[in-house]
Amino acid sequence: MINPDPLRWAAAAALVAAYALMCFLLARARRPAEADRGGEADWLVAYASQTGTGEFLAQQTVATLHTGGLAARMLSLEHLREDDLRSAGRILFIVSTYGEGDAPDSAERFARMLAATSFSLAQLHYGVLALGDSTYAQFCGYGRSLDAALSARGATPLFARIDVDRAAPPAIEQWQHHLSHLAGTSDAPDWSAPAYGQWRIAQRRQLNPGSAGAPVFEIVLRPADDRLPEWEAGDLVQLSAPGEPEYPREYSIASLPSEGSLRLLVRLHVRDDGSEGLASGWLCTQAGEGDAIALRVRPHARFRLGENAGRPLILIGNGTGIAGLRAHLLARLGRDETRNWLVFGERNAAHDFFWREEIERWQQSGRIEALDLAFSRDGGPQRYVQHVLAQRGNALRAWVAQGAAIYVCGSLHGMAAGVHEALVTAVGADKLQELADMGRYRRDVY
Numbered sequence: 001m002i003n004p005d006p007l008r009w010a011a012a013a014a015l016v017a018a019y020a021l022m023c024f025l026l027a028r029a030r031r032p033a034e035a036d037r038g039g040e041a042d043w044l045v046a047y048a049s050q051t052g053t054g055e056f057l058a059q060q061t062v063a064t065l066h067t068g069g070l071a072a073r074m075l076s077l078e079h080l081r082e083d084d085l086r087s088a089g090r091i092l093f094i095v096s097t098y099g100e101g102d103a104p105d106s107a108e109r110f111a112r113m114l115a116a117t118s119f120s121l122a123q124l125h126y127g128v129l130a131l132g133d134s135t136y137a138q139f140c141g142y143g144r145s146l147d148a149a150l151s152a153r154g155a156t157p158l159f160a161r162i163d164v165d166r167a168a169p170p171a172i173e174q175w176q177h178h179l180s181h182l183a184g185t186s187d188a189p190d191w192s193a194p195a196y197g198q199w200r201i202a203q204r205r206q207l208n209p210g211s212a213g214a215p216v217f218e219i220v221l222r223p224a225d226d227r228l229p230e231w232e233a234g235d236l237v238q239l240s241a242p243g244e245p246e247y248p249r250e251y252s253i254a255s256l257p258s259e260g261s262l263r264l265l266v267r268l269h270v271r272d273d274g275s276e277g278l279a280s281g282w283l284c285t286q287a288g289e290g291d292a293i294a295l296r297v298r299p300h301a302r303f304r305l306g307e308n309a310g311r312p313l314i315l316i317g318n319g320t321g322i323a324g325l326r327a328h329l330l331a332r333l334g335r336d337e338t339r340n341w342l343v344f345g346e347r348n349a350a351h352d353f354f355w356r357e358e359i360e361r362w363q364q365s366g367r368i369e370a371l372d373l374a375f376s377r378d379g380g381p382q383r384y385v386q387h388v389l390a391q392r393g394n395a396l397r398a399w400v401a402q403g404a405a406i407y408v409c410g411s412l413h414g415m416a417a418g419v420h421e422a423l424v425t426a427v428g429a430d431k432l433q434e435l436a437d438m439g440r441y442r443r444d445v446y
Contacts, residue, residue: 093129217268235300329367
């Protein structure tokens with residue numbers, strides 16, 4: 001019998017202990033992700049999405065990390081708190097830009113928090129996927145400012161920020177490449193968005209003949225295979241225009257599946273040289289009855305009714321923004337207990353009051369409790385929807401006190417900012433921010 005050597009036994013024990021520790025750390029780094037906010041995860045994927053692209057990419061990012069065995073969870077920036085940021089070791093940010101360099105609505109609170117503090121983030125390693133549109137001067141402005149703010153606080157980038165122009169595939173593929181490297185796997189999930197379906201134009205009519213503005217068309221579409229997909233009020237469609245399929249255009253859906261068709265409201269864009277916009281020109285004038293329209297329905301969670309379905313609703317919009325508001329009104333027509341207030345603005349009542357007969361019928365039947373209109377070119381001082389809101393401050397405060405939610409749909413430039421300022425004046429900046437945090441102030445502006 002061989003007598004055991006104490007030194008060898010000690011070395012062996014140390015080796016076993018080291019191996020056990022390594023296994024523990026590896027298991028910890030690759031434990032399954034927790035679905036709820038309270039669960040721990042080594043990787044946090046934080047997103048700020050205006051129309052849903054960022055959320056979709058966040059889902060795919062988490063799925064890729066899971067493929068490599070990493071524990072990861074996703075969280076909207078509206079729910080990311082200072083303590084989360086201070087304690088996190090690794091965060092991947094996927095953020096859209098709203099308008100000219102601003103944070104999306106869901107990231108406003110986070111952006112203010114980050115700007116108002118100067119604490120160190122030396123413990124944080126991060127990546128930024130910045131989503132934007134190069135037709136704007138401040139391309140990917142919010143993603144750029146977030147990247148700069150994190151770096152200024154000592155956080156370390158895992159790789160250089162990736163700027164994405166209108167969901168261009170090469171930039172998305174670059175993000176996927178980095179993720180596969182981080183996850184240690186090449187077996188990444190399919191990131192393909194749902195395929196475009198083939199649709200046909202069932203009806204097309206101009207709603208504003210004689211208008212001083214550009215022509216606006218109601219486009220009624222039906223799927224080529226007659227199988228209508230499901231969608232909710234607030235959702236969008238993506239249209240792949242001939243000649244530029246890599247840059248789909250998005251439009252608010254003005255109808256519900258129960259109507260048997262998908263309805264859009266499209267303003268024809270005419271350039272300075274007289275040529276028509278690729279998507280609007282195709283839909284409004286060029287596509288014939290037999291031409292296939294490449295289109296897919298896209299959920300837009302931030303503009304759905306959701307938990308606001310039973311609340312009083314204040315719907316505010318201008319121009320073709322009435323499309324998304326019409327769908328919300330349709331969704332509520334069968335609910336006797338709901339109250340609806342519509343504020344709509346355009347140029348001339350005689351030419352630009354889209355769906356006038358339908359809206360007036362809903363008002364007369366009591367389905368629309370309050371209807372305020374602002375037609376800026378009907379003589380006298382120019383009057384826009386924000387002016388209506390300024391005059392109706394008492395009513396606004398009363399509706400909000402009674403639990404109302406506010407939905408705004410229409411043009412980003414002019415209308416959205418003016419409406420926001422009018423709401424701040426009426427209910428107060430803190431109250432409006434509280435409504436936004438509660439999901440009772442939602443915007444779909446473009």
